[in-house]
Amino acid sequence: MKRIIAPAFAAAGFLLAPPVFAQGNAAPVQDGVKVGEMSIMRKFAPTGALEKQAAAQYAQTMQQADQQKALGPDNHPQVIRLRAIAKKLIPYALRWNERAKEWKWEVNLIGSNQINAYCMPGGKIAFYTGILTTLKLTDDEVAIVMGHEIAHALREHGAERAGKAAVANLGVRALELFAGAKGYDPNLAGAAGGMVAKGAMLKFSRDDETEADVVGLDIAARAGFDPRAGVALWQKMGMVNKSAPPQWLSTHPAGPTRIAEIQRHFPEVLPLYAKSKGLSLNALPPYQSNVKGIAPIS
Template identity: 80%
Template sequence: MKLNHYALLFSSLLTVTLTGNAQSNAQQEGVKVGEMSIMRKLAPTGALEGQAATQYAQTMRAAEQKNALGQANHPQVIRLRAIADKLIPHALKWNERAKQWKWEVNLIGSKQVNAYCMPGGKIAFYSGILDTLKLTDDEVAMVMGHEIAHALREHGAERAGKAVAANIGVKLVELWAGAKGYDPNLAGGLAGGAAKFGMLAFSREDETEADIVGLDIAARAGYDPRAGVALWQKMGIVSKGAPPQWLSTHPAGKTRIAEIQRHFPEVMPLYARAKGVSISALPPYQTNVKGIAPVVYSAK
């Protein structure tokens, strides 16, 4: 009975996941992505947002105690919040819950090359990512749009749900192995390894989706999507020695650049409209680091 129970539950989870991911949204312009994974339902979003708000507040208090929290009049804080104010209105359509979020944007003084947006719209940038990459406003918008997209698409809840499903799968294998007279620990270990690599792939898919949705949000807000190419060229310069793509939760830089370029036809018209010009009138995107060529796009 126990084996059949796990098998039925795992089969149901797999079926609804494939069905949910096969659906497409009804957007008429901009990027197209599938519906959010049904797996996020296994981890209550409201609970995650509450936990995120608590953790975020604790992080900000800790930074303040170390005199590392950017004050409201800090130039970079003003800059980050101004960019967020332009992005957020274009983010709301991606998730109805976002209209009720209490958005926050803060800067933490640290050498970390990092930024994030927690469930519920809690955004943090580390000064290291601004300073190390010498980010332009367009490039900040690419990073911020990407991080906001993670929250909008509820990737945290999705990953938690997939972890639950993976654990059920491992348990099924252990029960099956025991029933057949095999070593359940060995079988479970092999299944766990396979599940781990599967979770890496899921994470890479989430990162790609966040790149795409972030491009759409930033373009509508008047930020140049071509800055995404320059951003990942900069990131490649500072992240040499990163693990190969198949062992990483993030796609390789070249893969991300190719994916961003693939979606130019969808987002460049949005950017041109936001700027009030035709695509042909847009100058190439030129970043502020020597050695990175201007990024061009010509509509066909």
């Protein structure tokens, strides 16, 4: 299995990512974006078991890709590129979760047309060639995607979702018991409660996506990648994803919503980016993507 080892510490879901799990509860001292404490709901999930499950899933995925000759070799230009970007991002990820210092970071590339990338617990990162080629991602845009996925792991969103699902299931079961005790049909009560719980879980997932966007911007900007690339990224997504479901039915916020949220945080992350480049804010040139139809972003 291919591995990137970041210096100065031990061996080290973008669009439709698989479950992301992580542990740790460090809250960074922030001079960039501001987010609250990690959700206490993650405490309701067996994080140790989830981490092992995710690690096993990642290893199995890489093994299957290797057997299918779809796993990018160490000398593949895109693998080298992805690992170089990760090497810049990882040091700035550590401040968000103390356990990240112990993670065995890995970055792999899978040959597939899927527009997808993810980061599992312990820094297990995978990109699919489809997201690189279809969206023609620049290095800055790759960093935005990677930072987003790393943020999911750092903020323990997988454990949080599992905890919320467990609590929701208990609530539905309690509603069924209550309905039965009162002489009502427990199946109808359970179905109604399940619909409410499903809607709540979609909202929680969209909130997690927004948080990952924001934290990922912070990490990328500190590492010297232009956070304005996030706007271009979602403009590109809009060009290729015409049939996305309505926002309220999706686990991901709609593209325009994400762009607006990214722009809202420019005052927090652009100074970090300017500092990484040794420039003043006024000296930063507009971000120029590589696709016609996307105007320079100031």
